[in-house]
Amino acid sequence: MNGAESLVATLVDRGVDICFANPGTSEMHFLAALENPRMRSVLCLFEGVATGAADGWYRMRDTPASTLLHLGPGLANGLANIHNAKRASSGMVNIIGEHSTSHLKYDPPLTSDIEGLARPMSHWVRRADSAGAIAWDAAKAVDAASAHPGRIATLILPGDASWREAGAPAVPPRPQSPRSAPDVARVEHVARVLRSGEPTLIILGNKATRGAALLRAGKVAAATGARLGSQFFTARIERGAGRVPLERIPYAVAPAQAFLKDFKHIVTVETGEPVAFFSYPDKPSLLKREGTLVHRLVEADEDSALAFEMLLDALGAGATAPLLQPRVATPVPSGALDPVSIAHALAAALPEDCIVVDESLTTGRETMGYTMGAAPHDLINNLGGSIGYATPVATGAALACPDRRVFCMVGDGSAMYTIQSLWTQARENLNVTTIIFANHSYAILKAEYSNMGAGTPGERALSMIDIDRPRIDWRAMAKSMGVRSVAVDTAEAFHAAMVESAREAGPCLIEVRL
């Protein structure tokens, strides 16, 4: 067994059984090791697709995927989506091919400071020193990535560590379950706040927006009158009819302030207090009213389900029925496409148990509320703010959940960043419906231009915001990578296209002509 084989065997033994890969010469032994039938390899034509897909996998599975990237520049191409994954607390194991140790001193062309590139976006970085130690290193990488919250682990794999004899893999014992209970005193403090009856918003983040934690939060809300909210962006929310509804704190500073101004208390669960996404010349960074008190109920590494159980005990409210979202049957809309009719079409079309990946920015930003009463689904957002996350994340989510359809809503500007995702979706015949909101513009920037106090964009500034010369032909783009497509320009056609897309296995692209 050589080092690469030892590495792949250790990854799968440790539960990492998929690798999103874009290999190069230095990773040929790793490629040979991928013949291991327990590891699934998925080829991506650009590294940002690989890292985003690993993020999508983690969002749906709660276990890390691996990526295989080609030296420093290959890692660099994947960093933006690693940033997004890091901000979403997704675990990921990145394997970065590297020159052999003996070759590095000659500074060949592909040499770069891989550790330096990895560190800003990774929690854990290590260089495999030898083939014999590689199993140990790989196990530690998986353990780091598998912690709660999930972490980015980056393992640098020199050629000689890959091809030399490794012997039998030696690995450390698996760590204990990493989630700890919240402090009892903190829980009792929050119980006192809630008993006060003063207006309180409980903001749920990361894994608190799903499963037992979410259900128990619904009981707390029902028992105390506290309202439940989420940040504008959350890693994954179980949402729709029958789920505990969360109110979304608006994106823009003024509406967010208006939403928050009546709360005397904010209780945070696996998240922090609301902060503006960007800074503006005359707007604050913190969004709460002055005087609002912030109480941290659950820290990022703690167990929200347990915390809410403790809180319900402290409140004596364990038997309360949770607040649940009723089903809202939305009639199929017709006529012009606008944010409201688009949201209505979505609400009417989303099938039960689908996955929605949202990077619609301008188009979907303020109207997603209309889908609260749709059939139950998972909603995935971008927490890192680097565009080009949705199509790769949808790719990984579809691989993680082959029986569920993924609806990937993406603006045309964002879609162009990592459009190579379509090819992997076609190759793997993934159930992804990519919805391109084609407004031929980085439309959000037009609003932000004036939000920033930069006035009205002149001709040259506008030419950096509009992407309408030429207009991208999205149907041709889909065809180029083997994805069937349809273009729609009415709400009813949009609805029909979504329903139709789910009837047949495999990817589909809907160009929504705005």
Place this chain on the structure above:
Amino acid sequence: MNGAESLVATLVDRGVDICFANPGTSEMHFLAALENPRMRSVLCLFEGVATGAADGWYRMRDTPASTLLHLGPGLANGLANIHNAKRASSGMVNIIGEHSTSHLKYDPPLTSDIEGLARPMSHWVRRADSAGAIAWDAAKAVDAASAHPGRIATLILPGDASWREAGAPAVPPRPQSPRSAPDVARVEHVARVLRSGEPTLIILGNKATRGAALLRAGKVAAATGARLGSQFFTARIERGAGRVPLERIPYAVAPAQAFLKDFKHIVTVETGEPVAFFSYPDKPSLLKREGTLVHRLVEADEDSALAFEMLLDALGAGATAPLLQPRVATPVPSGALDPVSIAHALAAALPEDCIVVDESLTTGRETMGYTMGAAPHDLINNLGGSIGYATPVATGAALACPDRRVFCMVGDGSAMYTIQSLWTQARENLNVTTIIFANHSYAILKAEYSNMGAGTPGERALSMIDIDRPRIDWRAMAKSMGVRSVAVDTAEAFHAAMVESAREAGPCLIEVRL
């Protein structure tokens, strides 16, 4: 004048008058400042296009372009082509938007360690501390980028430094001409080596492969019998009929060793001794024969033209006629497409004074020699080894030289990395002929798999190398971004398509079906 206006004014005053941009919210004031009519802004739909285009601009102009990138992830997306530019000694000024200083402490979503990301690929990194100091910082950035060899300068621009009042720009004086003369003793030493008559290879790199330096090198070769070579990859070579011909050191280790084995001496000019691109289990890193002596004539920061003048003086050979490449009229080939017929078609089709950007990897790798006697042209290679360099570099080169046609030869695997370049080419109506060698494979990896001693790829390994499921429809891809296209499957059709592409202004894509 605010900080952003001061920055843009300083850039253009200092000679940087083009900006390849992909802006976001935090760069709105910079966008407003781009209304300055002295600065040309070019929108790119992905940051790797922006940084690669800046590289292409420098290769043809020898002066830096600027880029505008959106915080850490935007920089990250551009890093691979910054790496390639750095390895090619291209100068570049990257402006990286950043949150305001007051906002950073809240760790909003797009926050990352921008300095940490920039440093591995930059020679010079600075954060603008204030609007008032920004002109000084910008001038220093331009000076750093404009040094010889060219350098990567990265200036981080916090929002508040951008929008606050800056006052009149204060800048340092321009530095003196940065190229120094080589050491006289070194020149005399090399003259002695050449006079010995022992077999000598002079390897020219960076700016020594053009203009007066190249011509004088041709005189040295004519006078002494030394041979002139280049590394396999060079930033830019003035090449073809009437130019001093350079022998290309082969890429693969064994042919490179065979080429070098008879030389007793290697003289280096703005480059180092030949090193293998990758490390292989049983192959050396250094390619020269044991016992070959290496003499550095011109260090990277020195003036090659002056060095060769000094050397000609020392040899008393200033009046020698240089070795020049005769015109080789290549008949238009016909029949099947293979590396030889492709090279013949190129040789027959390349118009005088065109620019060839080569990222053809497998297809063009060993047969470019057939174009040595073509009409005079410039040849640009990738020195950094990160694929996805050619289509952006061609974009920048076409902007730098609007009167010259650029032929961009690129493998299908490489082209998919930064295919968004086509859109900018259409938008700016650039004279770029993109030639896609569609072999539906990372074909070079098949050879490298066995070179690495990994044996014959199995089914799973092959599925990470072949990109034939689905086959990319290149004509649809071109159409999606507004670029006219043609597909060819014979040598004569390939030749005709190249000639035809140059008849009309604007971009064109030729799919070469292999």
